[in-house]
Every structure is written in C-alpha cells, then in structure tokens.
Amino acid sequence: MRIIPVLDLKGGVVVRAAGGRRDEYRPIVTPLSATPEPVAVATGLRTLHPFSTFYIADLDAIEGRDPNRAALARLRAMKDPPELWVDAGLADEATLEAALAASGICPVLGSESQNDDLLLRRFCRHPNLILSLDFFAEGFHGPQTILEDPTLWPGRVIVMTLAKVGAGGGPDFDRMREVKVRAGDRTIIAAGGVRDAADLHQLKSLGVGAALVATALHDKTLTAERLVSFSG
Template sequence: MLFLFSTLQAFITGTVGQGSWSARKALRIIPVLDLKGGEVVRAQQGKRDRYRPIVTPLSQSADVVAVAEGLRGLYPFPTFYIADLDAIEGGTPNNGALARLKAMAEPPELWVDAGIADEKTLAAALAEPWLYPVLGSESQQDEALFRRFRDHPDLILSLDFFDDGFRGPASFLDEPELWPRKVIVMTLAKVGSASGPDFTRLEAIKAKAGSRSVIAAGGVRNEADIRALSSLGITAALVATSLHDGTLTPGHLATLGT
C-alpha cells in the first residue's frame, strides 16, 4: 500500500516524469456501451432500474451505432465493451444491436457480457471471431463453465462487486487458477460515479493474477487515473463517463497511446 500511495502522489503532483511514463506499456482504454431496450443507457453505480437512454455531446441519439461512431470521433477505438443488461437480467438479448456494430465500416472487436451461464451459449459465442464473451461472476451458479473453458484465449472473466460485496461463487476469488487470461475487476458501485478506481481491490486482484491481464472497470475519471492504473500493471480500463463528459479528450487519448 505504501508503494501505491507514493505512486499516486507522484502522479498527482507531477513528479513522475514523461520519460518514466513512456517507458511503460500503454494502458488500453476500452469504451463501454451499456445496452437496454436496444439503446445505449448511462450506468449509475450498478442501480440498473435507474439507467436511462444516454444523453451525450458525442451523439444526437442513444442509438448504439451513433454512440459508437461518436466515441470513435474522439479516438479510433478498435474494441468496445458491451453490457447487455436485458440479457444479464434474463430478458431478450440485444442481438440486433450487436449485429449493427458488427456491420460498421470498421467492425470493432466486441467484449460482451450477456449473462451467459450455460455451455451451449458460451461455445456458440466463442465460435464467433469478432466476439469475446465476458462471463460475469454474478451470472454464475458454480465454477463449471470456467473449469471447462478457462484455457480458451478468447474467454474473459468479470469479477463483479456490488455495494453488498462480491457476487458469484466464492471459488472465483479463492481459486485464481480458475481465471482465464483476461480478468475484469468490475466495481459497480463506482460505475458512473467519477469517484476514482478501486485501487485497493485492483492491487489485491493483480497480486493474485500472476501473468494474467487485469482490466479495471468503474470510476476512471481522468488522465491521472489512467497513469496510476498503468503504474500498478493494469492492462486496460473500461471507460464511459469520462469520455462522454469530455474529461478524457482526444489529446489525452492520443498521448496515452490507447
């Protein structure tokens, strides 16, 4: 923790020089598209009943392709993270919206959490070359799917933390050997809050992850947060609010090398 505090302090005060930053591997910024009823909605701390169609200067509507193109107006993002909230809650998946994203002129790589919890659906998703299925811990009853597919290079695990703590089988936290190559640390209480990433939890998960890629989700505010995450060895960050409100500008994104 002393290392984390001193590193964060250095970033905030500007005492970490540009040379030391550029020597590090750039952290990927992956824009988030939360889908509900076929539209992009603005997430608010995991309280899904409060999610409403997004209002953003990047797009004239909440249409998924319009918002994706607006985000690409900031930076040519090659990857988007999709939370299909209808599917996660047991409703009808937003397959039409995904198909429209796939049909874009430069189709993005899609990381999709659609509440997958069975082998047949997961196998079908893994067969799609443009789709990287995200298995949310909140959707799993046990660790059977991870024991079966954990070595697949396209599988992504999301460790989901709500206000009341971790949701999912306890073995996901106790047995990191179950984890695939990419692990998202999803702190939903911080999503849309602009309160900063959950550095303490991220540091703890990174210590367990070994050589796996750890992805931060929730609370990323600005360039200083991105650089601080990189200093911890975090591979990527899922970001929405700071892109839509202009805190992360095209200049920042170009400098960060995302």
C-alpha cells in the same frame, strides 16, 4: 494501457450507468451522438479516438430478458468493425460455446451470472474468454471459488466495481492492487470509476493493462488529446 469504451445496452439503446442501480439507467444523453442508438454512440466515441474494441454490457440479457441481438449485429456491421467484448449473462455451455466461436466476439463470463464454477473450469484456457469479477456495493457477486482460486482465471480478468460506475469517485485502487498480485501474468482490466488521465496513469503504475471507460469519455474529462497517449 488500453482504453476500452463501454456501451451499456438496454431496450436496444445505450444507457448511462450509475452505481450499479440498473433500474435507474436511462438512455444516454451525450455530446458525442444525437441519439442513444448504439452505432451512433460508437461512431461518436470514435471521433475521440480510433477505438478498435468496445465492451458491451447487454443488461437485458444479464437480467434474463431478451438479448439485444439486433443492436449487436449493427455494431458488428460497422465500418472497420470493432472487436466486441460482450457480457450477455452467459450461464450455460451451449451459449458460451457459440459465443466463443463467433467472429469478432470475445465473450465475457460475468461472475454474477454463475451458479457454480463449472463453466469457468471447462473454458478458462480458451484464448477468447474474458472473466469479469463482479463487485456490487455489498460485495462480490458469484461463487466464492471463482474469486478465491486464481488458477481458474483466464488470461484476461475484468475487475468490475459497479458501485464506482458513473459515481465520479475514482477507481478502487486497493482492489486492483490486490487482484493484480494474485493474477500473476494475466491482464487485469479495471472497470468502474475512471475519471481522467491521472486515474489511468495510476492504474498503469499498478500493472493494470486496460480500463473500461464510459462517463469520462462522454463528459470529456478524457479528451482526444489525452487519449493519444493510450491505445484502444
């Protein structure tokens, strides 16, 4: 079970996510960093565990504003540069191709950003591509064919339950179980609601291969001691 810390970027800083209500996200206040500057937060997270990968949600890009390119560049220039899984609202072929060719980047194709399944059909076999199945409080966001046809799924699939993010209610175990059954040998990554090591062990028992985590790290319900038994 891999633990992948999350950095939600908005306006050049890390914000604390809560329930998918992005207009309410504010710059993060965390004991791990004196500021919400992305490298400072990432460095603080690495005081808990030597994480080799970070998940980046570029909320500005996802919502159609200018991407946080400068923040991403600083993260890529860190000491022991992490691999970055980046959801930047990718929705066109040229931008996705450029992201797939970039060193140290694994682009995340978010279902909420897709108008159809054409990009996924073309690139689903690329080893660097990650699909995010995006679920909001009202249900799945994206073309239904992406959700309903697992043959379109790449080797890694995030099950993103936005209503669970930062809510303290635990992951959506039933949804994880259902997607894992359909996914075959693909790696399923849980996103949203992880509270502690008990949640991680339950996800692992379902065959989930990794979890995206933020709140539990900043609130220290997942401590350095607990993280030793997981990889990052």
